[in-house]
Amino acid sequence: MSASPPPELTAADYPLSINRPELLRTPSGKPITALTMDAVVSGELSPEDLRITPETLQLQAQLADASGRPQLAANFRRAAEMTAIPDAEVLAMYNALRPRASTGPALEEMADRLERTYSAPVCAALVREAAEVYERRGLLARPVADPDQ
Amino acid sequence: MTTTAPRPTGAAGKQSLRTEILEARPVNLDGFVEEWPEKGLVAMESEFDPAPSVRVEGGRIVELDGRSRDAFDFMDTFIANHAIDVASAEASMAIPSAQIARMLIDPGVSRDEVLAVTRGLTPAKVLDVVKLMNVVEIMQGMQKMRARRTPANQGHSTSARDNPIQVAADAAEGALRGFAELETTLGVLRYAPLVAIALQVGAQVGRGGVLTQCALEEATELELGMRGITAYAETISIYGTESVFVDGDDTPWSKSFLAAAYASRGIKMRFTSGTGSEVQMGNAEGKSMLYLEIRCILMAKGAGVQGLQNGSISCIGVPGAVPGGLRAVAAENLVASMVDLECASGNDQSFSHSAMRRTARAMPQMLPGTDFVCSGYSSVPNADNMFAGSNFDTEDFDDWNTIQRDFQVDGGLRHVRENEILAARNKAARALQAVFAHLDLPPITDDEIEAATYANSSNDYPLRDVLADLKGAQSVMDREITGLDLVKGLESAGFHDVAENLLTVLRQRVSGDLLQTSAVLTADFTPLSAINDPNDYAGPGTGYRLQGERWEQLKKLRHVTSSTNPETEVG
Amino acid sequence: MTTPTTTAPERTVSLREVGPARRGTRPDEVVIALSPAFAGHFTRTIVDVPHAEVLRQLMAGVEEQGVTARLVRVLDTADLAAISHTAARLSGSGISVGVLSRGTTMIHQKDLPRLSNLELFPQSPLLDAPVFRMIGSNAAQYAKGESPQPVPTRNDQMARPRWQAKAALLHLKEFDCIEAGRGPVEVEAVFGPGTTG
Secondary structure, eight states, rough: OOOOOOOOOOGGGGGGHHGGGGGOOOOTSGGGGGGOOHHHHHHHGGGGGGHHHHHHHHHHHHHHHHHTTTHHHHHHHHHHHHSSHHHHHHHHHHHTTSSTSSSSHHHHHHHHHHTTTTHHHOOOOOOOOHHHHHHTTTOSOOSSOOOOO | HHHHHHOOOOOSHHHHHHHHHTTTTTGSSSEEEEEEGGTTSSSSSTTSSSSOEEEEEEEEEEEETTTGGGOOOOOHHHHIIISSHHHHHHHHSSSSSHHHHHHHTTSOOOOHHHHHTTOOOOOHHHHHHTTOOOOHHHHHHHHOSSSSSSSEEEEEOTTOOOHHHHHHHHHHHHHTOOOOOEEOOSSSSGGHHHHHHHHHHHHHHHHOOOOEEEEEEHHHHHHHHTTTTSSSEEEOOOSSSSHHHTTTTOHHHHHHHHHHHHHHTTTEHHHHHHHHHHHHTOOTTTTHHHHHHHHHHHHEEEEEEEEOESSSSGGGGTTSSSSTHHHHHHHHHHHHHHTTTTTEOOOOHHHHHHHHHHHHHHHHTTTTOOBOOOOESSSSSSGOOOOOOOOOOGGGGHHHHHHHHHOOOSOOOOOOOOHHHHHHHHHHHHHHHHHHTTOOSSOOOOOHHHHHHHHGGGGGGGOOHHHHHHHHHHHHHHOOHHHHHHHHHHHTTTTTHHHHHHHHHHHHHHHHHSSSTTTTTTTTTOEEOOTTTTTOOTTTTOOOOOOOOHHHHTOSSSOOSSSSSTTBBBB | OOOOOSOOOOOOEEEEEEEEEOOOOOEEEEEEEEEETTTTTOBBBBTOOOOOHHHHHHHHHHHHHTEEEEEOOOSSSOOOOHHHHHHHHHHTTTTEEEEOTTEEEEEEEETOTTOOOSSSEEGGGGGOOOHHHHHHHHHHHHTTTOOOOOOOOOHHHHHHHHHHHHHHHHHHHHTTTTTTOOOOEEEEEEEOOOOOO
């Protein structure tokens, strides 16, 4: 993990894989240039090495901002937070955000978890906004199960 | 049973011989209906669509197209909170729609200048603007507003038998012909892992750097992407009314979360929407098809996805049935581009029995160029197309290439000689054979490879043991096979170039370069997107022009008489 | 398009309401759920297969497997997945067949997610009497805990150009027949005159 502050990028730095490869690392800390066929064959590389880091997503967010795309940048910032969440939990959270899938308290708990366990305030804000809208639009789960006759 | 029986001719009296001929024309097998504006069965001219309006208070939009915030449904809320630039909204909304429409077609107004205005517009205002434009003006606007300067194309590679060897061979041919993206799907969902692997391997044989996707339900599609078996995702659907969105079991918030999930794994994605979906699902809430589609487009913008597949897509029979429907379809592609989203512009679903009509339908995208002129040209015969048929298929390749040459337009494809195609198909089948062997999957025989080389459709291949394949597919998931395993398999079997191609595609996940707007990977593995290939169209002689080496390539057809020796053909 | 093979008068059917639909207890039943306009506002599918014939074939297919068919009409939605899933939760076996007036059909199971299904028949113009029979038969086999081969479905890439708009229109009309807030009702099929066999 780099100790120096993240570089300030402009659109001219894109694509990073060609122009600024020294900025790109895998989650295990390897530089992107270490992802060679020899490393694959020798077994040095694992699937984990083919994932993106939160730092890289923040760099891409900068590039999105620099090219006048603030919503795309916000998506990348949410994504940067979500790199910390394991695959199965990401899917579970997605399912919990679907209509009538969660009660209000369940969504609030999910937002808390995003903040506390995963340091994901941007994602938490999205979930809280959803909870507020779902309540207004009748899209929260009812706490009592539907009575079957 | 056929659904294509011609209607019986009138019984009473003698009929015109000409009428008999016209009744039998393919176009009269298509479905046409009267408009029903109250129910939303109308393309884009409806008195029931709201009038544009916006009011900003305390840095928030408190009124949107005639509705106040306390009456917003969740689409209004999401669009107001995320899509529209609050700082410029009131000023942009005050610009007369005719002036904004002129900006769209005026070559002296740059793309960036237009975007500075469109970022502050509401759905009804956007509709108001495009309603002033006829289809020629819409095309002119598209030429300037598409995000990436260089147009591209996307193909389907599927099999009526979910035969992985067919998918691989047809993917290789499709990649060679020029598709920058390839998409597959299944008849039997459980076959997905093998078919997705086949698509990836075949594509990298045809042209290293082609990006692949497998259309499935949301969770499985994400899982295959996470494993590196696919490179991007597209069929993440959004809808224009709250009721229909909820029927589709999602909300703008769940879909935004899903979009970020893909980005968090370095995987490119776009949403999908299209005119006609809400009325087809029974509840357009009285609004026109294009109004609701514009809501979708702005929702996508608000979610922060880089792009959108639209152009009615699987609902094309609905706008196709009403007056002005294809004008609305052209307009929806333009709207995606004019709010700075990548646009994969339809032309991907069978739409008409008439060859004239299905060609005309594609002209508003092909002639100006879009990010992906087709979001699914069938690179297999339509009988094998598991998306229920595309607007174009393999039998149209030579016509497509001819139209490119006729008009000097780059539609993303090119003619390829037979020997090159055969070599690519053969190599794809052999590469897949090696990968299956490496992964202990049911073997691919030399007979199947021979068949794949010369085949046209799934009928031309030996039948596989489907149950054994399905067991193999399950084991791929159980053993957590990833793209890296495919690389190892290819490398150890001697397919060094294909292995290297796939590794390079996978390596892009680490960089995130393919996450930016309209990103593709060129043949020399350079990410090309709206950032480093911005559309700089500014009138005649500017922007992307089909010229030079690429034009020479597109002059080639199957049979061109030589002018130096008219008794021969150009090789 | 199906053409009538006989000039005899066509069977008709009406659905007589018996009472509110209750959860069944017998495991050897399949619930067949009809949409709001089925055998009421509409009397035939998009390709003119009479609803009487659809019901006759579905029920015969179920009964041939030694399973009972119970008919229910869902009134508060025209969404096939919702109709089918509601019925599956009422069914003693957990298995249901949902049918829209235009003919679109689905076999569902109570423990599956609403948007999933056991078998789906989305192209209504391609469904004729023999297919409905096989659907009934498969549903009954699922009810008995068996794993039948899925009913083979045709893939007609010209179905969309020909029928999609008409299907949209029919769906809009069906939507108009929704009675919000009304729960599902058990119904009895009353077949009208017409030749047997």
